[in-house]
Amino acid sequence: MMRQQVHLLISQEGYKTYQDRIAYALNGAGLDPCQVVPVHLEANPDRAGHYPIEVAFLTRDVTGKSTKGMVLPTLQRYYDMLRNSPGLQWIQGHSAGIDRPIFKELLARNVRVTTGSGANTSSVVQTALAGILALSRHFPEMAIAQKEHRWATMIGRDDLPLLSVQSAVIIGLGPIGLELARVLKYLGMSLVGVTFDPKKHPVNDIFSQIYSFDQFDAALAKTDYLILACPLTQETTGLIDQKRLSLLPKSAYLINVARGEVVDQQALVSALQKQELAGAFLDVFDPEPLPIDSVLWDIPSVIISPHTAGHFSGLGDEVAKIFSKNLVAYFQNQDLINEAYLK
16 A cells, blocks of 8 residues: 655755755655645644654764764754654665664664665775775875975886786675676776675676685785775675784775775774875775874875765765655555665
8 A cells, every 4th residue: 555645864965955856756756745744843843742653864964073982963863853753764864874873772762764875885886996906006105305406316216016916805895896897807806705605706807706705815915906895794894904004014004984884994994004004095084084193194104085085075865766666666655776684
């Protein structure tokens, strides 16, 4: 049976921005946009302290500059309304992962959670590629030399191999990992993939080998770039520890566009300080924001990106496309795109 009306928790800014897109999607499916009743953050609860919210769309303007460890007032207000909505059935997030504690809390309540997976794939891939290229051409060294007004030519150095003679291990073969693999393969790199279920990604013309998360150690000794593009799960938390870092060649680089908790950050710092690793491009950290006194800021071979790999002009609209399709599916009792589950 098709639903007749839903109360949607969405910020005023989010509703103003995406109202037309939502209406267009509903009209295209023969639904009336008036069947969606927006509930904004300024709404008051009933006498029991509850809200009539059934569906929620968490837009970027609400999250703002909040992180997992630093929830700012607007996002906290949103969380409080979710927690006081006993009829909540489904929430659409804007990020690709569900590692914010609120999502696991809602899943435990049997609230359906969908993500923005795929919306920022190109942005993350381009950022990871920029990090790889910058490290391979020693841009951090050049930046220091530029600041010192020093002409530091690379002529005569033997540590400038082309990517076409190098290799990478890509951990995580979701939309980001697969798209990055295609780009790197075009540049001639030899690639090894690591995924939860190797049977879903058989060896092909892109990957020379596919490993599971508990079997990829043998590939580390010969890799030039260890690229992390996996979700944060119980299985991937602390995946790259001191032992695995020690298996990498001293000339290897770490690229992390996954989550900070995938890496033992203290072990990484130690490896970089001892020059047991050539360098790193890091978009994510544990904790975030990266503390001002973290030594990572001052390691010359490290490029720091403040968790912005997935952000680009137009990201919100891409996530709204996913939400609009899911909203139609929700009304029609069909499967939702990017639905997440507790593992």
